[in-house]
Amino acid sequence: MKLFKLPGEMASLGSRVYPPSARTRRPRSRALCLAVLALLPLAASAQLDIVITRSTQRAIPIAVVPFEWRVTLGLPYDFARIVEADLERTGQFAPMGRETMITRPTRFSEMRLDNWRIMDVEAVLVGHVSGSEANPAIEFELVDVYAGKSLLVYRLQSTRDAFRATAHRIADLVYEQLTGARGMFSTRLAYVQVTPGREEFRLIVADADGQNPIVVLRSAEPIMSPSWSPDGAYLAYVSFEAGYAEVFVQEVVTGSRRPLSPERATSSAPAWSPDGKLLAVARNVDSNSDIYVYSVDGGSPRRLTRHPATETEPEFSADGDRVYFTSDRGIGPQVYGVPVQGGRAQRVSFTGSYNARPRLQPEGNQMAIVHQQDGRFRIGLLDLRDESLRLLTDGPLDESPSFAPNGRALIFGAGTAAGRGLGVYFIDSGILRLLRAPEGILREPAWGPHETQPNLQGPTP
């Protein structure tokens, strides 16, 4: 898929200002500059998408007008529907129903803004698809109704097998323009599906909305703890195929895989360093679990912690200088941090008697943890600046939190009274969604990184 801004349109639209770059843009319309939001959809494939809590925050009223299909051949594809679903799912947007749209413009210049102001719509996305069926162009424009100006104009070249990805990319751009946070609709999830009777364990990679699930590993023995490499090309995970827990590294596209340690040692809870060169794991040596650091390329591990208590669940800091981990060296498990070169571990979590499995918020100051109190395991956000803890979920058996790469949502293993599934919590709207499998259970989700976007380098000359 090719994605670039429309230089030609720029001229035809006169003095309208175009965002200088998709990465650095900030919301500039006052009317649209509401709360910062977050997003991401966990839709349902064959799965069921249940809204557990409704947002109490005001959602941005937006109209996503169906894109006009001007390609002479081929079945029309409903890009707008996917964009709308992505935005709606975050709880930060309130899309207007199509049936209430009086007109269906395809570009800003065709719009009568009064028609939309009457409907209390603040933003309108319009677009059309043209060109050849083999390589159609999708042009779209995001309009600020109250400021009366176009905020975004893009043209994307796509192909039919990439239409869905293209729609997610459009949603990313709209989301970023209106919230200031980079979109997360074009990302992927990894998680473990356990079939009924625990007969088969599957490692699955799916789109961020839960669609297109693909089994990348099947095993009769347990699979645990998937973890994406920072570039999204590899998954590290634990497989019991040899009769014990062992970390493997698998290339996602080819499926080629190898054990992390040539010695085939017991190891678990893999976590990548930000540069993708190191993997921190827990190893059980002489009846004592500690944190070790491996070079991804192989070689002998370096022992990072040395304590008779249980140390596990490592997580690198964003700068790669520290490793956080869970230890029960005190009363109950708590989160500690240690310099990656070794040294004295410092306790990080202090609220309550059970805080475990740290995951750091990208572009933020929070740490997601599993917090237990009165027998309920809940997902909490620990503020690393003031040590305050904010509980996001009710449990009773929530676990395995993982942040979206923009830090505005997290996915976790939800253990509710209704059973086990994947929960997605949108931090800015407070909305919680549950994704469940038609059969078996879903657990241990890991949210992948932003996809590399070589074609999103800015306007073409």
Add this chain to the structure above:
Amino acid sequence: MKLLRNTKACLPILMAVALAACETSGTAARPEPGADPAGVAAGTAAGGATAAGTGSGATASGTMINREGPQAAVEPGRSATGDWIGGPEGTLVIYFDYDRSSIRAEYGEILQAHGAWLAANQGQAVLLQGHADERGTPEYNLALGSRRADAVAQALTALGAGSAQLNAVSFGEERPAAEGADEIAWSKNRRVELVYETN
């Protein structure tokens, strides 16, 4: 514990006990983790581009792990041919308190019997599978299962078993004996299973 040297004579009693143990451990049809490392058939996974559209079925080919070759024992204490090799007393599951790896006093005599039997049968090995209930994080529970298996291994070593006869592994919360989100199920899942291997 010489009285149990001839296990064949005790077979009917032990079978009954073993059946009872299986009822609670629920291990009947599961492949034996102590078996040879699985044959791994690499497959093509997830051809990078996923087709647009519904894609609802998780049917794409993935890397498939197959267990090949002869299956090992499918019941704790029983060989592939069905012979009882489970040592003395028949109790093959040690249960634990929540988040604990200390062995309850009630298991002292039983472990004593196993330790002595292993000491007298140096050719026999036992796999100690540690498990945890579902509460708490999966990775922490994996470590907890290890602590439990190691605790049993240490007890058996102190009671006469050789370390070469003992193989401790943890399955964390991944292989519960009982499904359910209540104390009845959880209490059955916090356990170490003694799985006697054919030598």
